[in-house]
Structure formats: C-alpha cells, structure tokens
Amino acid sequence: MAEAEEGTLPPKEDFSAWYNELLWRAELMDVRYPVKGLYVWYPFGFALRRNVYSLMRNLLDRDHQEALFPLLIPETELAKEAEHIKGFEEEVYWVTHGGTSPLDVRLALRPTSECAIYPMYALWIRSHADLPLRIYQIVNTFRYETKHTRPLIRLREITSFKEAHTVHGSWEEASMQVEAAIALYREFYDALAVPVIVSRRPDWDKFPGADFTIAVDTVMPDGRTLQIGTVHHLGDHFSRTFQIRFEDAAGQQQYAFQTCYGISERCIAALVSLHGDDRGLVLPPVVAPVQVVIVPIVTGKRKEEVSAAAAGVGRRLASAGFRVRVDTRDIRPGAKYYYWEMRGVPLRLEVGPRDLDSRQVMAVTRLGEKVAIPDESLEEGVRTVLDSFISRLRERAGAHVQSRIRVSRTLPEVTEAVASGVTLVPWCGDRGCADAIEEKTRASVLGTDVRLENCERPEGPCIVCGREGKTALVGRSY
Amino acid sequence: MAEAEEGTLPPKEDFSAWYNELLWRAELMDVRYPVKGLYVWYPFGFALRRNVYSLMRNLLDRDHQEALFPLLIPETELAKEAEHIKGFEEEVYWVTHGGTSPLDVRLALRPTSECAIYPMYALWIRSHADLPLRIYQIVNTFRYETKHTRPLIRLREITSFKEAHTVHGSWEEASMQVEAAIALYREFYDALAVPVIVSRRPDWDKFPGADFTIAVDTVMPDGRTLQIGTVHHLGDHFSRTFQIRFEDAAGQQQYAFQTCYGISERCIAALVSLHGDDRGLVLPPVVAPVQVVIVPIVTGKRKEEVSAAAAGVGRRLASAGFRVRVDTRDIRPGAKYYYWEMRGVPLRLEVGPRDLDSRQVMAVTRLGEKVAIPDESLEEGVRTVLDSFISRLRERAGAHVQSRIRVSRTLPEVTEAVASGVTLVPWCGDRGCADAIEEKTRASVLGTDVRLENCERPEGPCIVCGREGKTALVGRSY
Numbered sequence: 001m002a003e004a005e006e007g008t009l010p011p012k013e014d015f016s017a018w019y020n021e022l023l024w025r026a027e028l029m030d031v032r033y034p035v036k037g038l039y040v041w042y043p044f045g046f047a048l049r050r051n052v053y054s055l056m057r058n059l060l061d062r063d064h065q066e067a068l069f070p071l072l073i074p075e076t077e078l079a080k081e082a083e084h085i086k087g088f089e090e091e092v093y094w095v096t097h098g099g100t101s102p103l104d105v106r107l108a109l110r111p112t113s114e115c116a117i118y119p120m121y122a123l124w125i126r127s128h129a130d131l132p133l134r135i136y137q138i139v140n141t142f143r144y145e146t147k148h149t150r151p152l153i154r155l156r157e158i159t160s161f162k163e164a165h166t167v168h169g170s171w172e173e174a175s176m177q178v179e180a181a182i183a184l185y186r187e188f189y190d191a192l193a194v195p196v197i198v199s200r201r202p203d204w205d206k207f208p209g210a211d212f213t214i215a216v217d218t219v220m221p222d223g224r225t226l227q228i229g230t231v232h233h234l235g236d237h238f239s240r241t242f243q244i245r246f247e248d249a250a251g252q253q254q255y256a257f258q259t260c261y262g263i264s265e266r267c268i269a270a271l272v273s274l275h276g277d278d279r280g281l282v283l284p285p286v287v288a289p290v291q292v293v294i295v296p297i298v299t300g301k302r303k304e305e306v307s308a309a310a311a312g313v314g315r316r317l318a319s320a321g322f323r324v325r326v327d328t329r330d331i332r333p334g335a336k337y338y339y340w341e342m343r344g345v346p347l348r349l350e351v352g353p354r355d356l357d358s359r360q361v362m363a364v365t366r367l368g369e370k371v372a373i374p375d376e377s378l379e380e381g382v383r384t385v386l387d388s389f390i391s392r393l394r395e396r397a398g399a400h401v402q403s404r405i406r407v408s409r410t411l412p413e414v415t416e417a418v419a420s421g422v423t424l425v426p427w428c429g430d431r432g433c434a435d436a437i438e439e440k441t442r443a444s445v446l447g448t449d450v451r452l453e454n455c456e457r458p459e460g461p462c463i464v465c466g467r468e469g470k471t472a473l474v475g476r477s478y
Numbered sequence: 479m480a481e482a483e484e485g486t487l488p489p490k491e492d493f494s495a496w497y498n499e500l501l502w503r504a505e506l507m508d509v510r511y512p513v514k515g516l517y518v519w520y521p522f523g524f525a526l527r528r529n530v531y532s533l534m535r536n537l538l539d540r541d542h543q544e545a546l547f548p549l550l551i552p553e554t555e556l557a558k559e560a561e562h563i564k565g566f567e568e569e570v571y572w573v574t575h576g577g578t579s580p581l582d583v584r585l586a587l588r589p590t591s592e593c594a595i596y597p598m599y600a601l602w603i604r605s606h607a608d609l610p611l612r613i614y615q616i617v618n619t620f621r622y623e624t625k626h627t628r629p630l631i632r633l634r635e636i637t638s639f640k641e642a643h644t645v646h647g648s649w650e651e652a653s654m655q656v657e658a659a660i661a662l663y664r665e666f667y668d669a670l671a672v673p674v675i676v677s678r679r680p681d682w683d684k685f686p687g688a689d690f691t692i693a694v695d696t697v698m699p700d701g702r703t704l705q706i707g708t709v710h711h712l713g714d715h716f717s718r719t720f721q722i723r724f725e726d727a728a729g730q731q732q733y734a735f736q737t738c739y740g741i742s743e744r745c746i747a748a749l750v751s752l753h754g755d756d757r758g759l760v761l762p763p764v765v766a767p768v769q770v771v772i773v774p775i776v777t778g779k780r781k782e783e784v785s786a787a788a789a790g791v792g793r794r795l796a797s798a799g800f801r802v803r804v805d806t807r808d809i810r811p812g813a814k815y816y817y818w819e820m821r822g823v824p825l826r827l828e829v830g831p832r833d834l835d836s837r838q839v840m841a842v843t844r845l846g847e848k849v850a851i852p853d854e855s856l857e858e859g860v861r862t863v864l865d866s867f868i869s870r871l872r873e874r875a876g877a878h879v880q881s882r883i884r885v886s887r888t889l890p891e892v893t894e895a896v897a898s899g900v901t902l903v904p905w906c907g908d909r910g911c912a913d914a915i916e917e918k919t920r921a922s923v924l925g926t927d928v929r930l931e932n933c934e935r936p937e938g939p940c941i942v943c944g945r946e947g948k949t950a951l952v953g954r955s956y
C-alpha cells in the first residue's frame with residue numbers, strides 16, 4: 001500500500017530525513033492523516049506493534065494484571081491533585097459537547113490515567129490483604145502538543161501507552177517496586193537489543209505529583225536522547241487525594257503508597273532508529289512480523305521443482321514456530337530482496353536449483369552474513385542464525401551508545417560532546433547551575449544517580465560553580 | 479477486589495437485576511466510575527475480554543490485516559457524507575479545546591471509523607491489484623447515549639469495537655464479502671455457543687450511508703433481542719465521497735465498492751447472559767480465563783501429601799496447555815466452590831486423600847456433572863470433559879433461543895409472543911404496517927430474509943394490511 005518501491009532511503013547519517021521516510025517506506029506509519037500529530041498504523045507496522053506489546057504483556061503478566069479504565073476523565077477528578085493538574089492543564093484535550101448539548105462537566109481525554117484509576121482503587125482497597133496491587137493497561141492517551149510533532153516520538157494521540165499502577169503498604173515497599181519496574185524495563189529493552197541509560201530525573205523534571213522519577217533513556221543515532229520509559233514513586237500524594245486507605249495488620253487505617261510506570265510507542269521508535277540502516281529496518285527476531293523470508297530462485301527448467309522446495313521449507317519452518325513468508329510474487333529476486341530488507345526481515349533463505357542439488361539453502365541475514373544451512377538441520381540452523389543475529393544487534397547498538405557517551409569537565413567539552421551524544425559531568429545539584437549548563441550548551445541535566453556499566457563517573461567540583469558535585473547525565477533530548 | 483463474597487445473586491429469572499449484580503460479583507465490570515455510561519474492566523473481566531478478542535483476531539487474521547487509525551476525526555471529514563453525519567450527529571462527542579485554546583476545527587471522538595479510514599484508503603488504493611483490501615481494527619468508540627446505559631450493552635465508551643472495512647472492484651464482490659463476513663460471525667458465535675438469528679434490517683434501520691445492512695441478533699434470557707453484529711454493504715456511496723478509485727484491468731478509473739462490519743463488547747454481554755445461571759457465570763472453555771480450578775481437600779494428617787498432589791495435577795494440566803489455577807487459599811472448600819462457580823470456571827477438580835488412594839481426581843463441571851478421571855489419563859480426561867461441556871452449552875443455549883421463537887398470524891399473538899421472545903410474521907414490507915405493529919405491540923420489525931434453521935416461515939397476508947406478505951422477524955430489542 002505504500003507508494004511505488006522506487007527511489008532509495010536517504011542515508012541514515014541524515015537521521016531526521018531517514019527516519020521520516022523509513023516510516024512510510026517500510027509501511028510502519030502513514031503520516032498523511034488530516035490532523036496534525038495523529039498517525040495511522042499500517043498493517044505491517046501494526047504487526048510489529050503487536051509483537052512488541054505481546055513481549056511487554058508477557059513480562060508484566062508474571063505479577064501484574066491487565067485491566068481497562070475509561071478514556072474520559074471528568075474535570076472534577078482531574079483537578080483534585082493540584083500539582084498533577086498543573087503539570088497537564090496546558091496539554092489536555094477537552095470534550096465539551098455531546099451531540100449538540102453542552103456537557104455539565106467537561107471531560108478530559110486522559111493524558112495519563114491516575115485520575116481515572118485511583119478513585120476506583122479507593123473503592124477496591126480495604127485491607128492490607130489487598131496489597132500489593134499491581135495493575136496495568138495499554139491504552140490511547142492524548143497530549144495537545146504545541147511543539148513539532150513526530151511519529152512515534154511526539155504525538156497527540158499516543159496509541160499505545162502501557163501504564164502500570166501499583167499500591168503498597170509502605171514507602172519502602174513502593175521503592176522496591178520502583179526497582180522491580182526498572183529491572184522489568186531493562187529486561188524488555190534487552191530483548192529488543194536497545195541499550196538504556198537509567199537515571200533519576202532532577203526534581204523540577206519529575207512527574208507532577210511524584211516523590212521522584214527514574215527515567216530510562218536511550219541515545220538516538222543523531223546523539224539526542226529519547227526517554228523511553230519512566231518509573232515514578234508517588235509516595236502517598238495521590239492516596240491522600242483520592243483516599244486510598246487500608247486497614248493494617250493492627251487494625252489501623254493507613255494511607256497507601258503508590259508507584260506508576262509507563263512505556264509508550266517510543267519503544268518502537270527506539271528499536272527502529274537504533275537498528276535500522278541505509279537499506280531500511282533491521283528488526284530483532286523476537287518482534288519481527290516476518291522472521292524468515294524464503295525467495296525461490298526460479299530459472300527456466302526447474303521452476304516447479306524449486307517452487308515446491310521453497311514451499312516445503314516454508315511449511316517446515318512455520319510448523320517449527322517461525323513467522324515465515326514464501327515470496328512467490330512474479331518479480332525478480334533483487335526486487336524481493338529490496339522489499340524485505342526495507343521491512344527488516346532478519347533472515348532471507350534463497351532456494352535455487354544448485355541448492356536443491358547440494359541439499360541445502362543459502363541463508364543471508366539482514367546484516368549481510370551468509371551461511372549455507374543443510375536441509376536435514378534446517379530448523380536448528382535457522383534458530384542458530386537468528387540467535388546470533390540478536391547478539392550481533394545487541395553488540396552493534398551497545399557499541400553505538402557507548403561511543404556516544406563522554407565525560408566532560410568543562411562547559412566547552414559539554415558543548416562538543418552533546419553535538420553527537422550525551423555526557424557525564426560533575427554537578428552540584430542546584431537548579432541555577434543546571435540552567436547555566438542549558439543556557440551555555442543547549443543541553444539539559446537529564447538525571448543523577450546514573451546507572452551505566454563500564455563508564456567513568458566524574459565527581460569533584462561542579463562544572464559551573466566549582467562546589468562539590470556528583471555525576472549527572474547531560475544531553476539534548478527529543 | 480469485589481466486595482465481600484456474602485449474599486447471593488438474584489435469580490436469573492429477574493434478568494436485569496441478575497445481570498447487573500453478576501457483572502461486579504464475578505468481577506467483570508465495575509459500574510462505579512464517576513461518569514454515566516463509562517465502566518471499568520476488572521482484571522478478571524479483562525482476561526475474558528482478551529480471550530474473546532483473541533478468538534476474533536484468529537478468525538479475522540486468516541484474510542484480514544489489523545491496523546490502527548486515529549480516534550479523532552475532524553468535523554470537516556465527518557461532515558463529508560451527508561447521510562452518515564445525519565445518522566450520528568446527535569450522538570457524537572466533540573473535542574473543542576486543546577489546553578486552554580479553542581481548536582480551529584472541532585474533533586469528533588469516532589462513533590465509527592469510516593471517516594477516519596476512507597481518506598487513507600483513497601491514498602492507498604491505486605489499481606485493481608490493490609483489491610480486495612480487508613483491514614480491521616479493535617478500538618474504543620464513543621456514543622453520547624441519552625437512553626438508559628447498561629454495561630457491555632449500551633455504553634458511552636465502547637471499549638472494544640472490532641470494525642472491519644473492505645474494498646472491492648465490484649458491487650457483486652462486495653456482496654460476496656458480506657456473505658463471508660456473516661459466515662465469519664457465525665463461526666465466532668458458534669465457538670462461543672451463542673445462537674444467532676441473521677436477518678436483513680428494514681431500510682429505515684440500516685447503517686447511515688449503506689446500501690443494506692445484515693444484522694446478527696440473539697435472544698436474551700428476558701426474550702428481548704440483542705444486536706451482536708452488523709454487516710453493511712456500502713455500495714459506492716463512501717468511495718464517491720472520499721474518492722476511493724482504482725484503475726481497472728482496462729486502464730479505466732473506477733469507483734470502488736465497500737463493506738464494513740462490526741462487533742462490540744456486546745458479544746461478551748451475550749455469552750454472559752445466555753450461559754450464566756443462578757450461581758454466576760458459566761464460561762465456554764475457549765474463552766474462560768480459568769478453565770480448570772483444582773481444589774485440594776486437605777484434612778488433618780495427609781495435608782502435605784494432598785497439597786503436593788494438587789500442585790502436581792496443576793503442573794501437568796498447565797504444561798498440557800490448559801489455563802489452570804490451584805486454589806491453595808486457607809478457606810473452606812465450599813467457599814472456593816462458590817468463588818469459582820461465580821467466575822464461571824468450566825471444570826473443578828477435587829483432590830482429596832481418597833482420590834490419592836484410588837489414583838484419580840473427582841471432576842465436577844460448572845453444569846454439575848461429576849466424573850472421576852484416572853490419574854494416568856488426566857490430560858485426555860480433562861479435554862474430553864471440556865469438549866462435551868461446550869456441546870452442552872451449545873445445546874442449552876440453542877434450546878433457549880428456539881423456545882423463544884414463535885410464529886404469529888395476528889397482532890394479539892405478536893403481543894403475547896414478544897412478551898417472552900421474538901416472533902415471525904408475514905409482513906408486506908411497508909413502513910406504515912411496521913409502525914402499526916410497533917404501536918400495537920411495542921415490538922419492532924427487526925428484519926426480513928430471516929436466516930434460521932428448523933423454523934416455519936410464515937408467508938401469506940400481511941399481519942396488518944392483508945396484502946401479500948413475506949416473513950419478518952419481530953421483537954423488542956435492547
């Protein structure tokens with residue numbers, strides 16, 4: 001359904017142009033919907049989204065339950081938590097009319113669901129036996145973005161926001177849940193071969209109404225960071241607002257402690273951007289809509305024999321559980337290679353007359369490695385190649401991110417570093433100094449308590465004021 | 479999370495009270511959300527919803543592709559098709575503000591997605607080679623209902639609307655797709671053991687903008703019908719409005735022909751209502767969140783031995799692919815039976831000391847049949863019992879619906895029949911006569927061309943005017 005297969009992708013070096021064009025050429029998103037900031041998922045993109053969110057569900061379902069709360073939040077509920085509404089009031093969409101009648105109470109399209117969920121939690125939670133409670137939902141949420149919008153990254157309808165909301169008996173238990181959520185997000189991104197940097201957002205950048213916010217960022221090909229997950233310790237702010245109380249073991253009424261954490265379709269933006277190359281998408285097998293494409297190399301005489309062999313290979317792999325496509329279209333093999341490379345298929349199997357004779361298939365990975373797989377060990381051979389493929393992706397992406405992290409001890413060094421990546425600097429913790437960094441380098445203090453292996457952690461005098469500083473992550477973010 | 483397990487359900491005879499109370503007691507929906515017509519899916523209800531929609535996806539994925547279009551439709555697009563907007567304008571929710579700014583163009587929350595999808599189809603479709611196109615999405619849609627709302631049946635946020643939209647080269651091909659969609663819906667409802675009556679809606683009741691509408695209804699326990707699916711032949715109305723054209727084989731530009739068809743969460747209302755009984759839900763195994771619950775009957779001495787055996791049975795069945803729960807809670811077995819019966823679990827296995835001695839488990843279905851299953855053929859035994867369970871459900875529900883269908887040849891007979899079901903009458907086809915039926919019996923002509931096996935089809939003089947009539951379905955609907 002995308003336009004003709006002609007022309008080529010801009011080089012990935014020109015990241016913004018590459019990204020925008022890849023999205024429609026690989027049939028992930030169509031940007032031509034007639035409202036700014038709203039996009040359409042093509043079937044191929046949707047299949048990728050399904051697999052990504054199925055991975056997410058499998059992780060969450062270990063100890064969370066999925067539920068579903070309404071989209072529309074009455075203004076009266078949204079206004080209950082003062083900090084929270086202040087944080088969102090400029091970007092909420094308001095429903096004011098039903099048919100031709102004005103509504104008595106305006107309804108917000110959820111920008112996030114605390115104010116839809118917590119009134120219900122107040123009804124559901126009675127006793128310490130009801131805790132911990134861990135629920136999540138995957139829903140569309142809305143932000144009236146006035147900044148430049150960008151598919152999967154900055155949208156007005158976030159079609160796939162996974163938000164989890166947990167309730168606990170103490171501040172410490174909620175803290176442990178924060179750590180559990182970070183571990184879960186690490187596992188999720190590791191499965192996608194997306195390297196992450198975990199840090200604690202500065203106080204002025206935390207979630208409105210939270211005690212603190214831990215963020216998960218990655219470094220995009222152009223060196224800018226993309227926030228791809230956040231975990232918030234909510235303390236008892238919301239439980240006091242919404243009266244979420246429980247009877248403790250001693251029979252006393254106590255306010256509960258809460259956390260919430262979310263990941264949006266930015267996870268897909270990250271994997272698309274980090275792994276893709278000049279020829280298109282490169283997808284981790286675990287989420288690729290098509291994991292193996294089989295291309296029959298049909299030449300004159302042995303056409304039927306080759307076609308039958310290709311179909312047979314397809315059947316064997318499908319029944320072994322692989323997502324397979326046999327491309328029988330009547331176009332030349334080169335056009336098929338181009339088509340499936342654009343769509344990021346991890347492995348291509350070529351079946352030609354010579355392969356029949358030698359009882360093997362030629363396997364070519366999306367990263368260009370070639371290996372012959374003998375017929376008799378087809379399934380095992382494919383599994384081995386795909387396993388080493390995801391390791392290669394993990395290495396490549398890890399090396400990319402690692403190469404974009406520098407240590408800076410002066411502001412000019414920061415300016416240089418953030419032109420192509422992020423940087424670690426010693427910082428005293430004061431907002432004034434963070435503002436000075438931003439003013440001089442157009443980069444922000446993204447976080448402290450940076451969790452990153454194999455990295456020097458600069459401490460010592462603050463890069464601005466010279467007072468005692470601790471390691472902070474600085475970069476330009478999407 | 480539901481309130482205490484005390485008290486009992488109203489008898490199913492008192493259907494409305496039974497339905498409302500069952501929804502929260504079985505933890506399907508919480509109706510206490512602070513906006514009329516919006517409801518919350520509890521985790522257990524959501525698990526049922528997941529299974530039902532996964533069944534639906536499996537059927538559709540055979541020859542449809544899933545995609546996702548935005549929720550917000552600009553007023554300018556919605557207004558393009560005159561009949562369509564007229565059909566929906568009284569029940570559309572309007573977004574008028576983003577933050578504190580009024581929007582230039584008001585945005586509708588989709589009541590259905592023709593006007594979001596078809597502008598994209600106009601871009602996607604170029605040639606006959608692009609046809610047929612069969613796409614579906616599962617999304618939340620909105621209706622500003624002024625009538626009495628009811629969970630899963632009449633809502634303001636339909637959280638789970640599955641809508642398919644297809645495009646074809648000719649009116650005939652679109653007609654064939656209408657038949658294919660009906661067959662698909664039959665298969666879906668047959669899997670859920672929900673009997674359906676298929677008929678063609680009268681012209682004044684068809685989808686706004688359609689050539690004709692085929693509806694799928696069931697008969698609820700109180701005798702009222704519930705529309706649980708519709709299939710619309712759109713002709714070329716929308717393709718002319720949205721300029722969906724293709725180049726045919728002869729190189730000529732042609733307007734395309736379209737169909738659309740949808741099923742909402744009413745499918746869950748139907749299965750809950752038809753199968754449930756005075757003790758709660760009764761779920762078809764294919765969608766039951768828990769298919770088998772294992773209750774250890776632990777008595778003094780052999781407690782550990784019994785617990786270990788119950789856990790072992792759980793593991794065996796889980797690895798055979800069943801959705802299993804071993805209920806190890808420290809409450810008496812009777813309370814566990816009550817709890818799982820309310821939640822519709824098809825099969826309960828009791829494991830006690832005597833069962834250990836006789837190397838068997840006692841299986842009790844949700845319909846009360848008891849059978850001992852020998853240890854060595856556990857998996858096979860469970861499968862057999864569940865297979866016959868769905869057949870029993872199908873028989874019961876089929877017998878219920880069959881018993882609620884009568885033939886009437888006079889208006890007093892209609893009045894009597896529709897007090898507890900539906901009726902087939904000869905009708906001339908005129909709106910005037912349909913209005914007269916409605917006025918005198920408070921029941922409507924639901925459809926013609928009624929597809930129903932094992933049923934007399936009254937023809938002959940119209941029940942109102944005496945002119946030549948054909949069989950029509952008459953009933954009171956939700």
